[in-house]
Structures are given as structure tokens and as C-alpha cells.
Amino acid sequence: MPLTDALYSASSLAVESWRDPVVDELGHDPRSPYVERFWLAILGPSTVWLLRRLADGLDRRPGGFTLDLRETAQSIGVGMRGGRNSPFLRSVDRSCRFGAARFVAHDTLAVRRKLPPLNQRQVGRLPAVLQREHTRWLEQQPRRPTVEQMRGRARQLALSLLEIGEDSATTERQLHNWRFHPAIAHDAVHWALEQQGRPMLETGAAAGPVEE
Numbered sequence: 001m002p003l004t005d006a007l008y009s010a011s012s013l014a015v016e017s018w019r020d021p022v023v024d025e026l027g028h029d030p031r032s033p034y035v036e037r038f039w040l041a042i043l044g045p046s047t048v049w050l051l052r053r054l055a056d057g058l059d060r061r062p063g064g065f066t067l068d069l070r071e072t073a074q075s076i077g078v079g080m081r082g083g084r085n086s087p088f089l090r091s092v093d094r095s096c097r098f099g100a101a102r103f104v105a106h107d108t109l110a111v112r113r114k115l116p117p118l119n120q121r122q123v124g125r126l127p128a129v130l131q132r133e134h135t136r137w138l139e140q141q142p143r144r145p146t147v148e149q150m151r152g153r154a155r156q157l158a159l160s161l162l163e164i165g166e167d168s169a170t171t172e173r174q175l176h177n178w179r180f181h182p183a184i185a186h187d188a189v190h191w192a193l194e195q196q197g198r199p200m201l202e203t204g205a206a207a208g209p210v211e212e
Helices: 021-026 033-043 045-060 069-075 087-097 128-140 147-163 168-177 182-195
Strands: 012-018 065-068 101-105 108-112
Touching: 012 045, 012 101, 021 147, 021 182, 033 045, 033 128, 045 065, 045 069, 045 087, 045 108, 065 069, 069 087, 087 101, 147 168, 147 182, 168 182
Parallel strands: 012 108
Antiparallel strands: 012 065, 101 108
């Protein structure tokens, strides 16, 4: 949902968490060194500062809160004047365009608590020195697929298991056995059931430990 005309004259905005079990588990806090070092060049400083302020607010009030737009704009050093072209509203819009936030109503902004690692296209937009630094950062991480690769693989496996007659609880446990993170396994089963037009049953499997 894009910015609406009503927002340009609004004085406040409702903020709530955008819950994504996979990115929440494997992503980077907006106040982390990774975001400061790499996402900063993609989002711009005012958008990163906005996401940090929103993360602070959600830490204090996880159920959501009301954001004073003018006060927040002043606190991160940008202005509200200029309507849709105001620096602050451009920061809000940029956070949405890059998937860090989204409008779920004309006056309600859902915000990610974590940002995913940059994808290859975004890394290619970094200055050369940061591209090299990001490559070194990746090399220092444990060798593992990307979040999207893990999510896609788990979803296809879940769909295959359901198609051969396994129930949702057994499918989720099997994904655990195959070393998929519980959040990814739960997401995969939910997705696979939706593809088949079947309801998601509350099995409690996602809360269990990964079997050794």
C-alpha cells in the first residue's frame, strides 16, 4: 500500500511489528553493525535512523505505538515540510520500497524488527570497497544457503511430503530432522497447505526442538 494523500497532512501514525518468523530469526537488527555498514548505502542515513527509532519504540511497546511524525522527523534531523516531497516522508516511503516496512492501513505502518542480508543485486549497488568488505563478511560466516534458498527448499520438500500422504505434523517434524530451522519448517508447511487449499492445523510441532 503506497503513501496516501491523508498521510501528508497527518500528525501521527500507528506503528506495529511486521512479523516474519524467518527474517526475525536470521536477519539483522536495524541498530546492528551490519545494517550500519551495508544497508546504510542502500537505504540512506535518514531511513536507517528512522528504522532504528521505530525498533526502539517496538522494544518498549511490542504491541505497537503511536508515532508523532513531526517530533520524529526533528529527532532524526530531517524536515516535514514539502508534502509528499518532505525528507521525512521520503524516508518512510523508502523504507517501504525496500521491504523494511509496509502500510497495512492508510494510517498504520508495519515495520520489520530485523532486516535480511543484502541480496546480490543490492550488494552490486554498493561502492567497490563495501562490496569487497561484504564478500569478506560472507566468507567469515558459516557456510549455509541464503534465507530465501532455505525457505524455497523447505517449501518444496513440505509440498512433496504432503503430496505423498504425510500429515502436517509429520511433515514439520521431518523438516526439523533435515536440519531446517523451526521457523522455516513451520512457514514451509503453512505455504504447502495453502498451495493444496487445505487449512493449517495447530500441531505445536514448530515449538519443539530440532532432533539430533
